[in-house]
Amino acid sequence: DQQVKQNSPSLSVQEGRISILNCDYTNSMFDYFLWYKKYPAEGPTFLISISSIKDKNEDGRFTVFLNKSAKHLSLHIVPSQPGDSAVYFCAAREYGNKLVFGAGTILRVKS
Amino acid sequence: NAGVTQTPKFRVLKTGQSMTLLCAQDMNHEYMYWYRQDPGMGLRLIHYSVGEGTTAKGEVPDGYNVSRLKKQNFLLGLESAAPSQTSVYFCASSLRGGRGHNEQFFGPGTRLTVL
Numbered sequence: 001d002q003q004v005k006q007n008s009p010s011l012s013v014q015e016g017r018i019s020i021l022n023c024d025y026t027n028s029m030f031d032y033f034l035w036y037k038k039y040p041a042e043g044p045t046f047l048i049s050i051s052s053i054k055d056k057n058e059d060g061r062f063t064v065f066l067n068k069s070a071k072h073l074s075l076h077i078v079p080s081q082p083g084d085s086a087v088y089f090c091a092a093r094e095y096g097n098k099l100v101f102g103a104g105t106i107l108r109v110k111s
Numbered sequence: 112n113a114g115v116t117q118t119p120k121f122r123v124l125k126t127g128q129s130m131t132l133l134c135a136q137d138m139n140h141e142y143m144y145w146y147r148q149d150p151g152m153g154l155r156l157i158h159y160s161v162g163e164g165t166t167a168k169g170e171v172p173d174g175y176n177v178s179r180l181k182k183q184n185f186l187l188g189l190e191s192a193a194p195s196q197t198s199v200y201f202c203a204s205s206l207r208g209g210r211g212h213n214e215q216f217f218g219p220g221t222r223l224t225v226l
Contacts, residue, residue: 043217
């Protein structure tokens with residue numbers, strides 16, 4: 001049973017608009033949630049994280065929101081740029097700094 | 112700094128053959144990890160290591176072995192490859208757990224096909 005789920009396999013957004021990527025989890029023991037970005041033929045790179053005791057973290061165009069009661073987090077990208085087109089993985093951290101990943105969402109930003 | 116490097120980048124094996132994937136990091140990280148990525152499955156942890164000479168099983172360890180003889184290297188072995196092991200393999204490293212999320216740094220991946 002998947003502990004971290006990204007239910008949207010893909011998302012298409014116009015340049016300049018907001019991109020919202022969603023993630024749901026089941027394990028209440030996760031202490032950090034992270035977003036990784038992946039371009040083709042490259043390894044994932046860290047984008048932004050949020051502690052389980054926070055509800056929002058912002059870094060430039062990227063903001064992550066955490067709703068613990070709903071076990072849901074989302075990544076907002078504003079404004080979206082063509083270079084943001086990539087696969088975005090939601091991940092949750094469990095003990096030992098191990099990460100549990102979602103299946104990923106392909107974001108396409110159209111110019 | 113090269114970060115995390117993986118060799119080889121591509122490999123094709125026949126069923127039953129063996130091979131070793133090498134991961135090296137130059138960031139003096141204590142923790143290292145091996146993941147596999149399959150379509151619709153995200154990244155799944157195979158094995159990990161919290162320090163030189165230590166290894167532990169992850170979510171999908173069957174059919175794989177690992178060794179961490181040196182702090183900077185983490186080897187993933189397939190003793191008898193099966194078509195189900197066709198995948199993209201990623202190595203990652205991080206500092207020891209503690210305050211903050213301890214970002215994992217990933218290598219570029221190895222694409223393995225087992226015929």
